[in-house]
Each structure stands twice: as structure tokens, then as C-alpha cells.
Amino acid sequence: MQVADRLQKIPPYLFVTLRNKINKARPRASSDQPGRGDPVDPTPQRVIDELCRQAQVPINHQYPIDEEKG
Secondary structure: OOOOHHHHOOOOOHHHHHHHHHHHHOOOOOOOOOOOOOOOOOOOHHHHHHHHHHHOOHHHHOOOOOHHHO
């Protein structure tokens, strides 16, 4: 699909640009960073309880808003 020239001149959405810059600046998990992605301790019960509580809240069952997709 070919996009009209005038649409290509519209600047990117400011908050998407900011979010992309923030994500780029954050450190990435990798195999040389111990303690990430390989837990040795069980999940604390308070975290499990809160996850269960939040799973019962109807608004948490909606699709997230994604400003990149409009």
C-alpha cells in the first residue's frame, strides 16, 4: 500500500517518541547480568495473593490502550 506524501510528513506522536527513547535507554537483560530471569527463590505469597486479587477485577480483562496503533 502506498501512503500519500502528505501523510508521510506528519511527525510521530510525541509520547510514542518519548517512550521509545526511554525504552532504548533502559538496560537490557542479558546472560551476563545475574539475577534476571532465573529466580532461585519462590514467588512471595503476598505477590501471588495480589495477582489473584487483581485477576478478579473486571477492568483488568480489557485490552491495553496502545497509542502506537491509534
